[in-house]
Structures are given as C-alpha cells and as structure tokens.
Amino acid sequence: MSKVLTKADNKPRGFLVTNAGVLSLVQDAGRFGVFNLGLTNGGPADSLAFYWANSLCGNALNATVIEISLGGLQLIAQVDCIIAVTGAPMPLTVNGRAKALWQSFLVKAGDSVCFGFAPVGVRCYLAVAGGFVIKASFGSTATVCRESVGGLNGEKLAVNEVLPCHIVSREGYQRKQLMLPEHRQPHYAKEVLLHTVLSYQQQHFSAIEKRLFFTNEYQVSKHWDRMGYRLQGRAIKADINGILSEGICYGAVQIPADGQPIVLLNDRQTIGGYPKIGAVISSDCAKLSQLRQGDSVHFEAISMSQADNLFHLSLSRLKQTQLIHL
Amino acid sequence: MKINDTIHLDVAGENALILYFSPREQSSLVVSAEINRTVQQAEQLIRQHLSAVIVDLIPSYASILVVFDLLKIDHHHLRNQLQELLKQCNQANSKPGRLIELPSYYSLESGMDLVRIAKHAKLSVEQVIALHQGQEYRVYAIGFAPGFAYLGEVDERIAMPRLTSPRLKVPKGAVAIADRQTAVYPAQSPGGWNIIGLCPVDMFNPQAKPVMPLAVGDRVKFIAIDRQQYLNLGGKLS
Numbered sequence A: 001m002s003k004v005l006t007k008a009d010n011k012p013r014g015f016l017v018t019n020a021g022v023l024s025l026v027q028d029a030g031r032f033g034v035f036n037l038g039l040t041n042g043g044p045a046d047s048l049a050f051y052w053a054n055s056l057c058g059n060a061l062n063a064t065v066i067e068i069s070l071g072g073l074q075l076i077a078q079v080d081c082i083i084a085v086t087g088a089p090m091p092l093t094v095n096g097r098a099k100a101l102w103q104s105f106l107v108k109a110g111d112s113v114c115f116g117f118a119p120v121g122v123r124c125y126l127a128v129a130g131g132f133v134i135k136a137s138f139g140s141t142a143t144v145c146r147e148s149v150g151g152l153n154g155e156k157l158a159v160n161e162v163l164p165c166h167i168v169s170r171e172g173y174q175r176k177q178l179m180l181p182e183h184r185q186p187h188y189a190k191e192v193l194l195h196t197v198l199s200y201q202q203q204h205f206s207a208i209e210k211r212l213f214f215t216n217e218y219q220v221s222k223h224w225d226r227m228g229y230r231l232q233g234r235a236i237k238a239d240i241n242g243i244l245s246e247g248i249c250y251g252a253v254q255i256p257a258d259g260q261p262i263v264l265l266n267d268r269q270t271i272g273g274y275p276k277i278g279a280v281i282s283s284d285c286a287k288l289s290q291l292r293q294g295d296s297v298h299f300e301a302i303s304m305s306q307a308d309n310l311f312h313l314s315l316s317r318l319k320q321t322q323l324i325h326l
Numbered sequence B: 001m002k003i004n005d006t007i008h009l010d011v012a013g014e015n016a017l018i019l020y021f022s023p024r025e026q027s028s029l030v031v032s033a034e035i036n037r038t039v040q041q042a043e044q045l046i047r048q049h050l051s052a053v054i055v056d057l058i059p060s061y062a063s064i065l066v067v068f069d070l071l072k073i074d075h076h077h078l079r080n081q082l083q084e085l086l087k088q089c090n091q092a093n094s095k096p097g098r099l100i101e102l103p104s105y106y107s108l109e110s111g112m113d114l115v116r117i118a119k120h121a122k123l124s125v126e127q128v129i130a131l132h133q134g135q136e137y138r139v140y141a142i143g144f145a146p147g148f149a150y151l152g153e154v155d156e157r158i159a160m161p162r163l164t165s166p167r168l169k170v171p172k173g174a175v176a177i178a179d180r181q182t183a184v185y186p187a188q189s190p191g192g193w194n195i196i197g198l199c200p201v202d203m204f205n206p207q208a209k210p211v212m213p214l215a216v217g218d219r220v221k222f223i224a225i226d227r228q229q230y231l232n233l234g235g236k237l238s
Helices: A047-056 A168-176 A205-215 A282-288 A304-320 B033-050 B077-087 B114-121 B125-134 B227-232
Strands: A001-006 A014-020 A024-029 A065-069 A073-077 A080-089 A090-092 A097-099 A105-106 A114-115 A123-128 A163-164 A166-168 A192-198 A218-224 A228-232 A252-254 A262-264 A276-280 A296-302 B008-013 B016-020 B054-059 B065-066 B099-106 B139-144 B150-152 B168-169 B174-177 B181-184 B189-191 B194-198 B219-224
Touching: A014 A114, A024 A296, A047 A065, A047 A080, A047 A123, A080 A166, A163 B194, A192 A282, A192 A304, A192 B008, A205 A296, A252 B227, A276 A296, A276 B008, A282 A304, B008 B077, B033 B054, B033 B077, B033 B139, B065 B077, B065 B181, B099 B125, B099 B150, B099 B227, B114 B125, B114 B194, B125 B194, B125 B219
Parallel strands: A192 A296, B099 B219
Antiparallel strands: A001 A166, A014 A073, A014 A163, A024 A065, A065 A123, A073 A114, A080 A105, A080 A123, A090 A097, A090 A114, A192 A276, A218 A228, A218 A296, A228 A262, A252 A262, A252 A276, B008 B016, B016 B065, B054 B065, B099 B194, B139 B150, B139 B219, B150 B181, B168 B189, B174 B181, B174 B194
C-alpha cells in the first residue's frame, strides 16, 4: 500500500524544512533499555497527543513524528501523503488555508504546511501515514539534544533538512482520513492537577512539609523544558541535604536545597542526588509538559494502587474511543 | 518492604520500584564497595529472570531503580517476584570486575585544578598525581551524561569539593575529582569537578562496540602518560 519514494539520485524525499520554528524535534515513543549507558528516554513530552497523531494516520504507536514546541515550523511536502496534527492549538495552514487539528488529511507534493504559535499549550505533533523514515540510534529515533542522540543528527530541526516519509497510494488515503471525536479532544488549560505517588525519600519530609506541598499552588518558573519543570511557590524542606546518587524515574519530584520542586520529564538525567518527595503519574506529566512560565499546578497525593487504576482507566478509554471516518 | 536485613524495596513512581541495599538507619551517604557488589549481583539476577516485564534498570551506588511495563505486570506481583529472586543475593558469589587501564596525561597544561588541589591538600602537584594513579577505583554508577562513570574512592588526602560555580566548558576527556569520586568527562560539557588531567580514550562512542569501555563493577587504574603519548593516542589539546 505504501512505499518509500526515491528519486533517480536515490535521495529520500518527504518534507523540506523551510522554517524550523522555535524547537522542532524528531520523536518516537522514546529510548528504553539503555539507562546503563547513561542515556535518557527522550520521546514525546505529551504522550497522549503523540498517540492520537499516530492513530489518526493509522500508524504503529511507536512511529516517528515531529514534536513542535511553541510553533513556527514551516514545511514543503515533496510527496503526496496523509498527515495529522494534534496537541496544543497551533494555527495550522496548508497553502495559506486553515486546517483543523485532530484529523488526518491529504497533502500533495508542493503543498506548504505552516504552523503558527499556540495561544495556550506548548507542543504539537505532526504525524505522517507510515511514519517519518529516520535511522534509529540506540533503538529509537527520539532526539535528545543534550546527549546529541537521535533525530537526523542529534539536534533540533534546521532549515533545508529533509524529513523522509512514505507515500500513500490513492486507495490508501481514501481509507485513512480519520478524526478524533470533538468530545475526546483534550483541552489545554493554564492550570493542571498533578496526581503524585508519595515515594523515594518521602519519609524525610515531615507531615507538615507534605501538607504544605499538597495544599499550595505552584507556578511554572522560567526554567521549563523537556528535561524538567522547575516550579515556584511555598518552599518545602527535607530533613536531609542529599542522598547517594540514585536512579530518577519519569515524573520524579526533586526538592533541592532552595525547597522549590522540580518535576523531571523525558530528557531528565538518569541519576541524581537530590531528595525526592514522590513522582507525578505519566498522564499528568504529559499535561504538565503543555504548560509554560506562569501557569499553575497543584499536587494531589495518591497511592500506588490509585495510580495503577488511573493508568488502566485512561488506557481503556483510549481503546474504546472510535475514530470517525471522514 | 524488607527483603532481608539489608535490602528493602520502596515505591519510586507509577511504573517504578526502587531497591535499596543499605540499612535505613545507616547514613545515606556512605559509599561501600561491598554494597555496590550486591547491587551488581542483584542487577544481573533481575536481568536474567525478569527481563520479560522490565523496561529498564538503573543501578547506582546502593540502589537499583526498576522500571517495569504496566501492561505486563503490576507492582504487587513485581514486589513478590523481586523478593523471591533477591533471596539468592549472596556476597560469596560476587565476582571481581574486569580491570581496565585508562591512560591519563597529568600536567599543569591538561589539569587546570592540580595546583589548587595541591594547595588544598598541602601536598606537591607530583604527590597529588601519584595519589590519584596509585589507587584502584571501582565503577559505582553510570549516569549524568552518556558514558559518564562515577569512580571511587579517591584517596582522602586529595578529596576536593566541587567548584562553587560550575564551569561552562569542561573539555572532553577531562580527568576530574569531586569529593572522593573521580571520572573522565565523555564529552565537552558544563561541569563543576576539579580537573587534573586528560584521557585520550573515548568514554562514549555510538559507533564503537561496545559504545563504552566501562561498566558498573569494573575496576579502573589510571596510568600516567606524557604529552607525546597523549597526542599519539589521539588526544587533543585546545
């Protein structure tokens, strides 16, 4: 049904980058199993939007997409293909005409695909049917700039790069135009509740410190990126200064000496020595990654069993959702 | 949850548990080769027996972070399986790690903090170098950056706290000390460790096999080389 289109000179074709935007990255589901080399996960900051972008294109759930942070990416299609964009509401145009997010549609060779800037939320996902064809490093195409690993050359997209992809036959794209029902599309707000499992060094935070942590509001500081979100608000204190460096999981909430929490995300360092009070569940980490400076969060303590329930509930909700054939 | 007298198991996150290998009451900052050997042994056991449900493992000084696949196992079952499995952990079975020799060009040219360390330790620069290469180190953990191996322990006399303000650029190959740890920077990066020399060996090379010369549990000895040897081995001076 699809094949990689190659020109006579064997140069792979797909999308030509004419404006790279603020931060546009090649991402698949992430890099796993190589923590022992010091390599972190990478992968989509908002895994839910990533999931829908691939689903709308009929892709395998680990297919390679482009994660666009803030906006500004401009591309020219070199082939006919099906694409879908999900995530923060960035104004999307094809040849100057507005296009809806959360649905797949055909673009033709020569079409110009442009992303504006999101008024709320941070990240969008551009998927193409069949996925972008990028060589994996350490089992994944996920770009981690700090490690110079993944993507086309370990870095964010740059002007004049080409993102190779598959072309889809005419029958293929008739079948593949899908839409996520409106009531299933996430809304991006400036406030998020972070369900947090108490864990790691939680016994080194007194009942009062925990109470303060879970009742106060925190704002996203100016230090927010794919590595982690530094928050600002009521300082809390552990009764220890540091620990022997140990493995840091996705969503871990680190409390450094200044008492301001840092939630560690996809590009976090693999080990570290600050005390941690708990870990935010993955579905809420995805929501957090759509916040920017000045947006606010609350933490709510939940048990490991509740976290398990929430994970499986949201998974079954995903599986039950029927995409609409257009 | 207690597995035996020294190992206990805690929650880390939604899909992660953490095993601690030192008694809770013990000061949490004590580095012990014996404990680290148990860590290494436990890591091997987990890789052998639970790889079907494990996504990733991060062994460190005295802990292992166990990240599991929520679609394949839940934390209750994993706890039980880890508990059963780690009863097999037995000091007597642990094998000594490989011995790896790393060449190091120690000099005032390549080690910009040698003089400061010597002053701090009230020793000569030559003595600092002799103490650093006199010791056999253990790879306690790998992390912070790809290929960054935490080696310990440095002779107490030349232990040196991190710089108060990290440098923006530490050169690739920098041999450095922080407290009683030492390491070779795998790539140019910011860093606050005290630099005493340069090592021409690639600590992380995605094209090489294996990509890293070191693994947790290996033993490392630094061998002093001169400027010419350093350059001959492919080392660079800026």
